[in-house]
Structure formats: C-alpha cells, structure tokens
Amino acid sequence: MTTNMKYYIFLVLVFVGINFSYGQRGDAGDYDYDKEVLFGINKNTNGGLIGGVSFKLGSRINDNLFQFFNLELANVKNPKEVRYPTVLGNSYIFGKSNYLYAIRPQYGREVLVFKKAPHQGVQISLLGAIGPTIGLVAPYYVEYSLNRTETVREQYNPEVHQSRFNILGPGRLFEGIGNSEIAFGGNAKAAMAFEFGFFKSNVTGVELGYQLEGFTREIVLMPTTENRQVFQSVYFTLFYGFRK
DSSP states (O other), rough: OHHHHHHHHHHHHHHHHHHHHHHOOOOSSSSOOOEEEEEEEETTTTSSSSEEEEEEEESSSSEEEEEEEEEEEEEEEEOOOOEETTTOOOOEEOOOOOOEEEEEEEEEEEEEEEEEEETTOEEEEEEEEEEEEEEEEOOEEEEESSSSEEEEEEEEETTOOOOOGGGEEEETTTGGGOOOOOEEEEEEEEEEEEEEEESSSEEEEEEEEEEEEEEEEEEEEEOTSOOOOEEEEEEEEEEEEEEO
C-alpha cells in the first residue's frame, strides 16, 4: 500500500468517525448558538514560525451539526529549506528559487462531540473540510555580490549563484510577486477542535489536524533537491472569534 493511499484511508476513517459520533450524540448542555465567526493563526509542518492565517464562518444545521466556510492563506515550504546567516547579519535560504503561497477556500462539516456549559468547561468537536487550492508560485530573490562594489537582486538560479558566500541576503519583501505563476489543485483536512472561554458570545481554542494538498503539476521550490506535487502536513491553529 502506497503512502498516499494510507493518508486517503485515514481521511475516510475520520469522516466515518464524525458521522458515527454524530449518530451517537445525545442532547447535552445548554451552550447553544447559531452562527460563528472565527479568526486563526496556523502553525504546520510545511510552514515557518507562522504557517498561515484563516477565516471561518459557520452556521448551525441542527443541535450538534454545523456547516462552515473557511478561507486559509498559507506559505508552503520544502522540508529541506535551511536558513544561513550572512555577513550583513540577516539570513536567507540557499537553494530556494520559489515561494508557494496557497489560497484554500473550503467547505466543511463539524459535529459537536462534547458541549460546554455557558461559562465553564471545554467543548470538543470533530470536523472535516475539502476545497480547491489556488497556488501562487512567486520567485525567491537573493542579493548577490558580483564583485566588491557591485550587487544584483534576482531570482535564485543554481547555475548562476553557485557560491552561497557571495549571497548577501534575500530580496525585498514580496519582491517579484508580480511575476508569480498560478498552480491549481485541491485540499482536504480532518481535525479535532478544543474550545475554551468564559463568555457565550466569545470563543477561544485550538484546532489540531491533518491536511492533504495536491496540485496539477510539480511545484519547484528548490531546483537542486526533490520537489513535490502532493503536500501533507500536521497542523494546529489558534483561533478566536464570536458567536450568536
């Protein structure tokens, strides 16, 4: 059995678990709400210190089942990316030629497994979502020393920038994003959410899950190493929002 097949089976089992939990769930607590708006900050195994941000809009279907629309913006990295310091005190990623910014609109379902009381306790839910991915493949620029007095900023090219000691640092923020290429794909995720908070109208919590994402072509982030068409990650999202 291939690795990708194992992950597909994992997603199917999680969705089955959601339906089973919903079928077994009885009425519990009085912490009821009909709509929610949540904002999140994401950390994942394919991202940096902050992997991305998200916006979630949910609405009630019945007592324990919700539907939601989610929008994620994430920076996807190659796992072999390593930062190196420069003589100027900054750092850059040697061998990186492109960024991958993923825009993920998603539709999903969430089932409440355990409700919290209005002013205490923890709410636990299971959720799954699926949707398209729009990838922006933007060039990664470096500042390269041609000689003692002349430097250039250009997209990293392993045939040109062979010595990392001549690289003075990365390009400017979002430099070259106007030259981005678009890559299309799809994504799916399965997760468990733990929600806290002392007030019925506010919510704070964390979402822990697994995400699978694939594109119609290989995304070249580092031309001198293995690149991928399918990305998988484990993630957690810290979120805060409002309910009514």
